Amino acid sequence: xxxxxxxxxxxxxxxxxxxxxxxxxxxxxxxxxxxxxxxxxxxxxxxxxxxxxxxxxxxxxxxxxxxxxxxxxxxxxxxxxxxxxxxxxxxxxxxxxxxxxxxxxxxxxxxxxxxxxxxxxxxxxxxxxxxxxxxxxxxxxxxxxxxxxxxxxxxxxxxxxxxxxxxxxxxxxxxxxxxxxxxxxxxxxxxxxxxxxxxxxxxxxxxxxxxxxxxxxxxxxxxxxxxxxxxxxxxxxxxxxxxxxxxxxxxxxxxxxxxxxxxxxxxxxxxxxxxxxxxxxxxxxxxxxxxxxxxxxxxxxxxxxxxxxxxxxxxxxxxxxxxxxxxxxxxxxxxxxxxxxxxxxxxxxxxxxxxxxxxxxxxxxxxxxxxxxxxxxxxxxxxxxxxxxxxxxxxxxxxxxxxxxxxxxxxxxxxxxxxxxxxxxxxxxxxxxxxxxxxxxxxxxxxxxxxxxxxxxxxxxxxxxxxxxxxxxxxxxxxxxxxxxxxxxxxxxxxxxxxxxxxxxxxxxxxxxxxxxxxxxxxxxxxxxxxxxxxxxxxxxxxxxxxxxxxxxxxxxxxxxxxxxxxxxxxxxxxxxxxxxxxxxxxxxxxxxxxxxxxxxxxxxxxxxxxxxxxxxxxxxxxxxxxxxxxxxxxxxxxxxxxxxxxxxxxxxxxxxxxxxxxxxxxxxxxxxxxxxxxxxxxxxxxxxxxxxxxxxxxxxxxxxxxxxxxxxxxxxxxxxxxxxxxxxxxxxxxxxxxxxxxxxxxxxxxxxxxxxxxxxxxxxxxxxxxxxxxxxxxxxxxxxxxxxxxxxxxxxxxxxxxxxxxxxxxx
Amino acid sequence: xxxxxxxxxxxxxxxxxxxxxxxxxxxxxxxxxxxxxxxxxxxxxxxxxxxxxxxxxxxxxxxxxxxxxxxxxxxxxxxxxxxxxxxxxxxxxxxxxxxxxxxxxxxxxxxxxxxxxxxxxxxxxxxxxxxxxxxxxxxxxxxxxxxxxxxxxxxxxxxxxxxxx
Numbered sequence: 001x002x003x004x005x006x007x008x009x010x011x012x013x014x015x016x017x018x019x020x021x022x023x024x025x026x027x028x029x030x031x032x033x034x035x036x037x038x039x040x041x042x043x044x045x046x047x048x049x050x051x052x053x054x055x056x057x058x059x060x061x062x063x064x065x066x067x068x069x070x071x072x073x074x075x076x077x078x079x080x081x082x083x084x085x086x087x088x089x090x091x092x093x094x095x096x097x098x099x100x101x102x103x104x105x106x107x108x109x110x111x112x113x114x115x116x117x118x119x120x121x122x123x124x125x126x127x128x129x130x131x132x133x134x135x136x137x138x139x140x141x142x143x144x145x146x147x148x149x150x151x152x153x154x155x156x157x158x159x160x161x162x163x164x165x166x167x168x169x170x171x172x173x174x175x176x177x178x179x180x181x182x183x184x185x186x187x188x189x190x191x192x193x194x195x196x197x198x199x200x201x202x203x204x205x206x207x208x209x210x211x212x213x214x215x216x217x218x219x220x221x222x223x224x225x226x227x228x229x230x231x232x233x234x235x236x237x238x239x240x241x242x243x244x245x246x247x248x249x250x251x252x253x254x255x256x257x258x259x260x261x262x263x264x265x266x267x268x269x270x271x272x273x274x275x276x277x278x279x280x281x282x283x284x285x286x287x288x289x290x291x292x293x294x295x296x297x298x299x300x301x302x303x304x305x306x307x308x309x310x311x312x313x314x315x316x317x318x319x320x321x322x323x324x325x326x327x328x329x330x331x332x333x334x335x336x337x338x339x340x341x342x343x344x345x346x347x348x349x350x351x352x353x354x355x356x357x358x359x360x361x362x363x364x365x366x367x368x369x370x371x372x373x374x375x376x377x378x379x380x381x382x383x384x385x386x387x388x389x390x391x392x393x394x395x396x397x398x399x400x401x402x403x404x405x406x407x408x409x410x411x412x413x414x415x416x417x418x419x420x421x422x423x424x425x426x427x428x429x430x431x432x433x434x435x436x437x438x439x440x441x442x443x444x445x446x447x448x449x450x451x452x453x454x455x456x457x458x459x460x461x462x463x464x465x466x467x468x469x470x471x472x473x474x475x476x477x478x479x480x481x482x483x484x485x486x487x488x489x490x491x492x493x494x495x496x497x498x499x500x501x502x503x504x505x506x507x508x509x510x511x512x513x514x515x516x517x518x519x520x521x522x523x524x525x526x527x528x529x530x531x532x533x534x535x536x537x538x539x540x541x542x543x544x545x546x547x548x549x550x551x552x553x554x555x556x557x558x559x560x561x562x563x564x565x566x567x568x569x570x571x572x573x574x575x576x577x578x579x580x581x582x583x584x585x586x587x588x589x590x591x592x593x594x595x596x597x598x599x600x601x602x603x604x605x606x607x608x609x610x611x612x613x614x615x616x617x618x619x620x621x622x623x624x625x626x627x628x629x630x631x632x633x634x635x636x637x638x639x640x641x642x643x644x645x646x647x648x649x650x651x652x653x654x655x656x657x658x659x660x661x662x663x664x665x666x667x668x669x670x671x672x673x674x675x676x677x678x679x680x681x682x683x684x685x686x687x688x689x690x691x692x693x694x695x696x697x698x699x700x701x702x703x704x705x706x707x708x709x710x711x712x713x714x715x716x717x718x719x720x721x722x723x724x725x726x727x728x729x730x731x732x733x734x735x736x737x738x739x740x741x742x743x744x745x746x747x748x749x750x751x752x753x754x755x756x757x758x759x760x761x762x763x764x765x766x767x768x769x770x771x772x773x774x775x776x777x778x779x780x781x782x783x784x785x786x787x788x789x790x791x792x793x794x795x796x797x798x799x800x801x802x803x804x805x806x807x808x809x810x811x812x
Numbered sequence: 813x814x815x816x817x818x819x820x821x822x823x824x825x826x827x828x829x830x831x832x833x834x835x836x837x838x839x840x841x842x843x844x845x846x847x848x849x850x851x852x853x854x855x856x857x858x859x860x861x862x863x864x865x866x867x868x869x870x871x872x873x874x875x876x877x878x879x880x881x882x883x884x885x886x887x888x889x890x891x892x893x894x895x896x897x898x899x900x901x902x903x904x905x906x907x908x909x910x911x912x913x914x915x916x917x918x919x920x921x922x923x924x925x926x927x928x929x930x931x932x933x934x935x936x937x938x939x940x941x942x943x944x945x946x947x948x949x950x951x952x953x954x955x956x957x958x959x960x961x962x963x964x965x966x967x968x969x970x971x972x973x974x975x976x977x
Contacts, residue, residue, distance in 0.1 A: 286886055536870065581872035623871070623881060625919055626890045626975050630873050636881055636888045644869040644883050726904070 011052050012105050018045045019098055020345055026091060027348040033082040043072040049097070051197040058110040061100045067122040068093050074126050084356070089121045091349070274375065277336050284325075284332050285619035288525060289638050291325040292616065294318060296640030329525060338378045340418045340427070341369030346382075347389060347416060354393045361400050361411040362393055368418035373425050377519060380499055381427070384492040388429050388515055389414065391489060396433030396513055406510070408432065424543065427517045436507040438464035445473060465505045466603065469493040497651045500526070500543045502599060518543075526620065528637075528647065530613035531596060533577045534585065537645045539618055539637060540607070544650040546599040548612060552591050556608075565595065565606060572597065574606040575657040577648075580632055585756060600650050605657055616640075620647060632656050682708030682810045686729060687800060689713045690720040690748065691737040691766070696789075700735055700766065703793035704800060708810065717743025721751055724758065731761060732804040735796075736783070738767040738774070749781035762803040766791070838936050842957070844929035844964060845912065848900045851929060851964045853957065858969040860913040860920060862928065865905050875977050882922060884913065891922045892972075919973040934959075939966065 022045045029038050050065035071090065074080040096118055100110045298318045305311055344366050355362040373381075397403075397412035404410055415430040441464045442456040450470050451459070467473055471490040496503050501519040520526065520543045528539035529548070549567065556563050556574060563574040574595065578585060595606040618637040623630065634649035679685060687709055691697045697713050704711060712731070714720035717740055724731065734752075738745035745765060752758050764785040765778045775786050785799055800806070842853035843862075868882040868891045877896035881888050891911065895903060908927035913920060934957045942953040954968040 289886065583872075621888045623888060624890060624921075626921055626973065627871060627874065627878070627881065628975075630871060632873065633871065636869070638883050638886060638888065642883055643867060644881050644888055646869060646871065646881075 008056060008104075008108070011056060012101065015049050015052070015101050018049060019094065019101065020342075021045065022094055023091075023349045024345050026087065026094070027352050029082060030084065030087050030352070036076070039072070039076050043069065043076050046072055051193075052201070053110075054194075055197070055201050058100070058104060060110045060113065060115055061097065061104070064093060064096060064100065064115045064119060067119045067126070068097075070126045071122050080125065086125055088356075089118065089125060091353075093118045093122060272335075277332075277375075280332050281336065284329050285525060285621075287325055288329060288617060288619050289640075291322050292640035293642065294640075295322060333374065333521070333525075334372075336375050337372035338375050339369060340371050340373050340378060340381075340425070341366075342378055343382045343385060344369045344416060344418070347385070350386065350389065351393065351414065354390065358393060359399065360393065360397050362397050363411050363413050365413060365415045366417075367415065371418040371420060371425055373519070374521060377499055377521075380495060381517070381519065384495045384517070385416075385427070385429070387489060387492050389416070392429060392431040392433065392513065396431040396435075398434050421518070424518050424520055427519070428514065429517075430512060430514045432512040435509040435511050435513055436465055436468075437509050441465065441467045445470065448473060462506070465507055466503075468505075469503070497600060500541050500650070502543070526618060528616055528618045529596065530616055530645065531577065531594070531607075531609040532611040532613055533581070533609050534583050536581070536583055537613060537639075537643075538577065538581070538609075539616070539645050539647045540596060540598070541634075541647070541650060542615060544598050544600055546597045546604065548597065549595045551593060551595055553593060554591075556593075563608075567595075567597065567606070570604075572604060572606045573657070574608055576608040580653060580656050598650055598653070600654055603654060605654055607653070618645075618647070679807060682806075683710050685709040685804050685806065686731045687711055687804065688720060688723065688731050688734045690715075690717065690734060690740070690745070692716055692740045693737070696737065696766075699793075700796065703796045707797060707801070707806065709800075709804070709806075716740045717745065717748035717751075720748055724752065724755075730757070733762045733764060733800060735764050735766050735800070738765060738769055738778070745783075746777055746781040749778075749783055753782045764799060764803060766796075839933050840936060840939065841931065841933050842964075842966065843912075843931050845910070845925040846927050846929060847894050847898060847925055851962065852925075853932065853964050853966050854912070854914060854969050854972075855966075856931060858914050858916060860915045863911045863913065863922075865909050865911055865924070878977075879924065882911075884922070887920070889913065889920055889922050891924065893924045895924070895926070914969050914973065916970040916973045919970075921973055923972065932959075932964075934964075 022042060025038055025042050025045075029035060029042065032038065046065050046068045050062055050069055053061040053065065068090065071080065071086070075082055075086075080086070093115075096113065096115055099113055100115075103113060104110050295318065298314065301314065302311060347366070348364055351362050351364040354360075392414050397414070398406070398408075400410045403412065413432050415428070417426075417428040417430070419426055419428075438459075438461040442451070442459060445451045445467045446453065446456055450467065450473060468489045469492065473489070493503060496517055496519070499519050501517055504516040504518070505513070506516075507513040520541075527542040529542050529545050530537055530539050532538075551565060555565050557565065563576075564571050565574055566572075572595075577583070593608050593610065594612050595608055596612075598605045598607060616639075618639075620635045621637060622628070622635055623633065632649055632652045634647045634652075636644050636646050639645050685707075687704065689697050689700050689711060690713075691700070692715050694715075697715075701711055701713070709732075712723065714723055717736075719742075720734070720736075721743065736745040736748060740748075743751075745767070749763050749765075752761060752763065762785070763783045764787060765783045766787045766789065767774070768789040770788050778786050785803065787796060787799060841856040843856050843859055844851055844853040846852075863884070866882055868880045870880040871878060871890075874880075877893050879891040879893050882891050883889075893902075895901070903926065905924075910925055910928055911922040912925055913922045938958045939955045940958065941955050942951055943956070952968050952971040954966045957964040957966055
């Protein structure tokens, strides 16, 4: 059973790959119906799948592919020309084939899907009948026939399915329905082919066994082997079947050519479980964090031991570790990369179907399909692209008549382009259709109540284009089944934003539209801008940051309770990051602020922060189940110093910002609200003594103790600041020495003044520095009194009493 | 190895197994700690580790008892203040304060407690279910353990780890 499963897995992986290729080739074939190479390639795919599926007892699939093969074989020999109608049927049968493969993948069986209808059509084509006849006929018989076929198939699959031995091979061969219709030569050929095939399968099986140690088989190698083995299989068939020997020579060439070509470029590839790659990526994440930490420690060490010889060595080691880590990260990222062509592949087919359905002539040009993207992203961008391309076909490209009337070429062009731009990949979709009319868009949005009249008036052209991404917006006058339910473009926006991507849209009325998707290369490790607000730090994904500007607070205007600023010729709405994340305003932010301009999709928002810390590579970690889904927070990361920093969810932030009313202005007036506490006893007064000398502290204490006030001591500026920060109760005054280790008196004073809470706290300098410039500095840093040592105890006491507004009744 | 020796060893093993069985059946091992004036306990097996207080990062838009997240050797773990959760006034972190990191399934969180008391073993018969006045579904109380001098409240770890906002 295990062996069977393994073969089945390989079969599925291989088949899906082949089918994908098939789609592409067939569309190309339509434009070049005479291309024998292509035709042969397509035939081989159908043939391979048929062979493998018959071996695995997927009778319905075998039945279908067998008939496809017939048609393709005829076409290959020039007995049949590939018309669009024929193509439709072939494509239809490929769709069925995909459905069957999906079914096999999910359930392990290929029953329950009706193929009879398509088989009939295929038969009709291969026997040269008129298709329309069949369609009528088969629609009558379809139900009946399919019932039978299904019953048959079910019986067969249920009895044979589990057996994997080659015994069943002969059974299934006999079961093939069409053998009566074959000529003796054909049967002979078929037998020979089956024999070869069986040999090949056996060999494959043996190989699979051999490779069991490696968890998955080497995909490419197998393919190549097949390419090598394949030619001999169809060849004998052909020798007997072809009447015109002329065609044999090109066939031989094409069959041998790929084998020869591929021989020297044997690609050494291994199939690896995605889980292992994910794990590897996690490990690298940890390493990046450790590297950040190392660099942080290194900078500290460098500061402290400047000029020491061992630093050179350390510098070298640190830089090597950091370079190797970065390289390693890139290397692992690359292992997860897939060419974006994997997504692009399905579009030629889609465009073909759409153009036939819409009666338009559309050509798709693909560029840069080899550009690589992280696997998880490749999986996510498929849907948005489908919506955008459908939209271009439906709303963008005009009908041929209209195009001719406008003097454009009859065939419309959609260009799908992918390229790298820094840490991003850009996917650009251009069409040369009718473009968008900003006024019409506004009008439409007004009618649907998506925007207000005022908003419409203030809207720039670019903003108007982005209206198409609003939920509930659809520009097509009539709803077709291609697009136009008004959900599509909305989905595009959500999906791209989920990937931290940016959408840019540009259009010229009458000339065409261009949509640009800018997507980060990977999701797990990102570049972030670290910003500070009060004492907290936040990381903003750099992908969403357009620019940062430093402004003074009077550049901020308030319009309808919202803050805005003028950024060049635009008006930018602003929101303080502290308002969004409920940060307490302890420290006064001063006259200047930094604005981080965020761009997401087509909308912009300015976030006011207190300071910019810098750019850093961060690893996204989840907050876990308990804190999942907090609005505005996308996750967390661990910084070089071991602290956790939250990562801003830009998408959610934009949403929250709409509701947050700014209180940038109001916050400044709330200062000092609870300072004036009622004093009921002398001990309610709290005074802090900051001096590095124990003796000096004792002298001051002795001078003030008679008052009965509470005294707190600190031996330097840093300690004093910490005591202030962590204290629940207010202080009424501080006595500060100027010369102290760690943090001197001036610095301490200016630090204290940053806190709204302590803005009016009287600071009294007690120092032996007597020069005028010292006094000036004291005043500048916010000291209110300047006592020079030596001083009398009474003088100190009176100065303190005056500053803390000591109630006279407590004296005595 | 002689047969006799084997016999002895297997006998010992059996004995050990049976004594283990007795422990797991009848005795619950708990770790006791103080929050406010009361002593609480959680099963020892639900504790991942107990650490001294370290810095944490506030997370916005959470109830006040969620202090934020902290870094436990590379993992980002929520930190919950049990004092605030039980409606007690805020108290400064001091030398006795500890973070108890508890886990239940995949859920992990750190809880701030005032001080640890001791690891204790309680007989199942000494544990009574939570008083009936307490709503069975919502309570974090698993039961009340009786000891010689006092009683101890046993908490439900899975309830503590469940997000309730």
